Amino acid sequence: MFRTLIIIAALLLVFLIIKNRLNSRRLQPKKPGSTTTDNMVKCLQCETYIPRKEAIISGTEIFCCKQHQRDWEKGHKN
Ligand SMILES: [Zn+2]
Numbered sequence: 276m277f278r279t280l281i282i283i284a285a286l287l288l289v290f291l292i293i294k295n296r297l298n299s300r301r302l303q304p305k306k307p308g309s310t311t312t313d314n315m316v317k318c319l320q321c322e323t324y325i326p327r328k329e330a331i332i333s334g335t336e337i338f339c340c341k342q343h344q345r346d347w348e349k350g351h352k353n
Contacts, residue, residue, distance in 0.1 A: 320347040 314327040319336055320343035331338045338344040 318343055320344070 315324045316327045316330045316332075316337045317324050318330070318339035320338055323339050325339045329339075331341060331344050333344065336344070336347070338347065
């Protein structure tokens, strides 16, 4: 009787380990491949799309370079 309990407990343990591994594999989030397009922003001055991390962002205004930021501010701010 005692031996049977140990075997059942061992089988249960193996079952739980396998279940945990399957769950953790399933829980790994897949990285969407379209993140690059989501991070593209448009320069206000020349309307060129550039990666957000390379853009110059001042408030709500986005530029591809410092020169275009200056040019745009010249034309839109007094
Ligand atoms: Zn630009």
